[in-house]
Amino acid sequence: MTRAGVWRGWVLVAGAVVLAGSTGAVILWLSGPAAAAVGSVLAVAIFGVASARGRAMVERRAAQREALPEQVLSGRLRRVRGLDDPILLRVHPAAARNGRADDRVPPYVFRDCQHGLREAVADGGFVLLVGDSTAGKTRAAYEAVRAVLPDHVLVAPTTREALDTVLPAVLGQRRCVVWLDDLERFLGADGLTAAMAARMLGDGDRDVLLLATMRTAEHDRYSAREEDPVDARREAWRAGREALELARVIEVRREWSDAELQRAAGYVDDPRIRAALRHCPRFGLAEALAAGPELAQDWRNAWRAGAHPRGAALVAAAVDCRRAGLHEPVPIGLLAELAEAYLARRQGPLLRPEPLADALEWTTAVSHGTSSLLLPTNQPGYYLAFDYLVDLPGHDAINHATWDRLIEYATPSQAFDIGTAANERVQFPAASAAFTKAADEGVVDADIMLAAATGNIGDLPGAERMLKEAVARRVAAIGPDDPGALRARHYLAEVVSHTAGNTAAATMLESLISDQTRVLGLDHPDTRDSRESHVRFLGMADPGRAVALSTSLLAEVQQALGQDHARAHSVRHQMCFYLWLAGDAQRALDLAADLVPDMEEILGPDHPSTLRMRGLTARFAGEAGDPARAVELLQRALHKRARVLGTDHHHVLATRIHLARWMAMAGDCEAATSTFTRALADWEHTLGPGNPAS
Template identity: 40%
Template sequence: MGLAATWTTGPLATGIGAAVTAVYTLVADNMRPQRSRSHAGALLRTTSGGIPRCGQLVRPELAGVHPADGQLDRSAPPYVERDAEPVLRAALAREDFVLILGESTAGKTRLAYEVTRALFPRHAFVRPLNRSALAAAIEETRRSKRAVLWLDDLENYLGADGLTSSMLAGLLQGRTDRAVVLATMRSEEYRRYDAREESRLTGSDRDAWRVEREVLDRARKIRLARHWSPAEQQRATRYQADPRIRLALKSCDRFGVAEVVAAGPELLAAWENAWAPGANPRGAAVVATAVDCRRAGLLRPVSRQWLQELHPPYLVERGGPDLQPEPFEEAMQWACKAAYATSGLLVGNYSQGYLAFDYLLNKPGLSPVPDHLWEALLTRVDPTDAYDMGLVAHQANQLSRAVAALELARSGGAAGADYLLAIAVGDRGWPRQAVGDLEDVVRRRRAELGWCHPDTLAARHQLAFFRGEAGDTAVAAAAFGELVVDTTAALGPNHADTLAARHQRAYFTGEAGDSRTAVLQLRTLLADRLREEGPDHPQVLATRRSLIWFSSLTGTLADAQEELRLLLRDARRCLGPDSPHTLAIVSTQAVFTARAGHAAEAAAAFGRLVTDRSRVLGTEHPHVIHTRLQRCQALLSQGRTTEAGEDLAQVLRDARRVLEPGHRHIELASDMLDELRQG
């Protein structure tokens, strides 16, 4: 029986990839376009419109495996049993949600496909082809007596209007029949949900991260190595008659067998070499455009027209006409041409749009997504795309971009965009505006969900935080005191949100002038966090920093400096030198140096920190502006008034340009400059 997707004319949303192209090619003769169906119902279907059974998937491409090179008479490479296969079989016998993790081209989808067909041949194979089809896929799975919900590249089904743990519970709990959710995810994406990453996030970024993390926590996770074991290589020798396997075995000392079969290294080399004059420089520019579209947060395929319109600046940056670029049609043919039997640099087709081959996203040394692409995308994307782009920008501390994208998302009615936008605005240095916006969010959530619903509690947390950031520290401390009571009752005393509220209560209590009470609260919190989270958890490190800071105001500076030295050592080991938490500890260390009377050493430390924070957070981030002010204070302590005055004037100009009028950094810079001029 032929299989076909629900095809439409424009680019679909998240998740259209190699398998869609393969389905289109394999059943072109039998395909019956069903244009009346909406994108929201885009599931893999038979030509008669039904949901296929797993045993009917005669080609792995239909499940998302990187397809053959378009030759209908060419089969997929032979399957070589992986060491993880028995583990996967055992997991599927017991669990209802299994997630296979591994690097790009490790062979995750092929392993899942082979085991699924073997274990569940009569189960319905429910594969949503985009995120907007997820609701339809879950309903189809719920109606089916036996079904596998197939979520290849799970990251594409998380986020706005994406999968949640409550959706999984509603689908899987209490069923007397058999339903399985089987998913794959690249290791690079999964690392975004490491506890260390949570420490980088604030506000709704952290809330969204936790919603997605709850989904991952529910899964039984199986890891698949990219490099094949000696046993796997030995099993592969049985299939050396296939030239693709034979080539892969020759290269397995450097690359994984599945990686070479998927042509990842060759494709990456082809992209790098294509920039040479007279080679395929326009094709390389088109691929760079597609790669950066994905890195910018655009998850759905990009149309051919967009690629044609968006690629020229990449070509100009590399030399323009001097590169002797080929015609666009030739560039597209080159970019889509498969290497060996797998994928091209671009995956997709004219009707459905194109995605960059995911292996390319891991290329070392990629430059930041350029402004010209970001700004051009914002004139083209829909509100849901804008929300995704805003979330990615916020998590990367690109606050101006985040605000621009989220304003577009909010104006288009994207769910949750108003909440995330308010937090991005506050983080950018406009806390009073954030307070006004969050008051509206809290009122609406209270009316719709109740005062102690988790979503309302999250909004109340952010509202209290930005009240404190706006200078109302005593009000913030009181609000967090109420929040501690409510989160404890609603979520439990050891829930992450309860612990976070306790931390903020102590912090703003100290900022309001009661350092001794703050120290007592932080000591109790640290003991609880150590018990619940362990010594290396980022939030444990953050609690230690707050405790050291407020203790230094009531105790001896030398003791605080020694404790901070040990904390910085632990942070660099656990979080790395560029974590915002680590840089915050470095900032505290420089303050302690200044308080100890070593102004020259402090000025140098603040200068280095300005460089590091600018690189990590961007030059306009409020933390960078504050660090520049601290450096000026250290210069004044040395008597370097001329240099300090020049720097203060520039900091004040920059602060007025990017921060909210009346922001405390603006007031501090203005007061320092006035005092210097009067003195």
């Protein structure tokens, strides 16, 4: 609601313009909770019985204000030029210079991406900065919007739930910046969707910018998954992926280029930049300024007996909360409860853990003059782990007790997010429990996700029954042509391929494709998904026919979308697979060898689909009779996957196991045994002992 809307609300309540104006001013300048309280008291005490419409307008305004971060907006909407402290917008602080607490932001060093970023900000729309933690994303966004759009009003919702509340405030502004730092906090169940983003941006009658940041690891979950199967797990990130597809992505690299470091050298009179430059190029300059490496070392050292073991356990619990999909601040009581299990795993009493009050004081104390291991939030007693720690490699598997307690604590929407994270970490029992909670409370698509988790646990008949019920619910509520019902039928066919065979699943998809073509069109992504799956099911029984159908489908896709479209690469990928199934590994290898460089050029060498194709090329080489080449190709693929995904990613671990197989086939049994043994141990360490996937 615009400011004019507030005045109208008080006019309706009071019936007098003068009284409405004076009272409205009080509300506009107080903090959100205070404004709501004062507004309610004055409305009753001064005016008596107010009109329902007036009360509703004032209450909506109070709700909007409570959803905006009080420390940034000072209880009112502010223009970008008035926000002169980037720390209030979640920029990581640096050490204070000369002991001055008000000087914790060093001079800004112009980044290589800044020209493109400013152009994108000027163009408007949805702009997303992606990079590692402490790469400098938020500071770059802040500097760009200050330089280009100083007169725009800034709206910065605090949580996913606040999006609906602040939407009227966004729609009521002619020129507006919607600030979404750490975008993953706003995605997921009941979060930002493509439709909501489009509504905020409007149809060109307003000048609106959605400016967001996102860590690379979180962005990859939505837009660059290592595996992209057509099954029910896709539904968990469909809405987020569709929203991200609207964004213009600007990459902010953690490692600084030579040109950037040369520009930074021009600020050596600032002792913080001068000291940070000594850590380059091992660390990025922004990373060093935020003291990320030092804080990580503090956390490791705290586990020593007599140091701060309980504090270290609190940090470990907070880190695992975020790894488990809970991105909102967590109360200290829950962290303290979870921390006991982390202490116990390290023989807690022998570490002589400090009292909880001392542990909390240590974890929240500003260290190295920059940040703290646990970050206080607007909610008293609620904390977040410093995101740099979340992205560190080598974390242990999240223990079962943590999953169980977080699911118990979570709201239904949060449970959906936790279930999604559990799926990605191959923790299917935890995923099932989380989606059960979400589905019981009617969270959209949680029933489909629960069916997927049930199938992953091994109960395929149960998954089939759940998906049939999900289809029936959607048909009864909306009708048989509902896109959600059509997608659920696709997922059902995937499960039927396991319970009744590929032929039965192919028959189901033939009917589905007919309906999708009629409702959505032949070129709709969902229709193409079904057609690709139909070919895949046929290919299991008749790979020769699948090759012919893939050839026809490829021609259609290339004509409609272009030869370089990602879906064209997907169909070519399938053709390689069917040729291999048909026993022609050499032809599959030849096609794959042609496909990899095309994917590298279009998608990039580090794109997950490119990496996956590299792994398959190695497999085809081995099946074609050249295991030594398979080993060589897999070693290259392993190096790239580990660099992109991290050494503890389950796809990296699986690649190591495949490498051991081809080492053995090549005759190097000693290396094969050693590689397999280490990979299996790391697999169990990462996913947890007794995991069904092991």
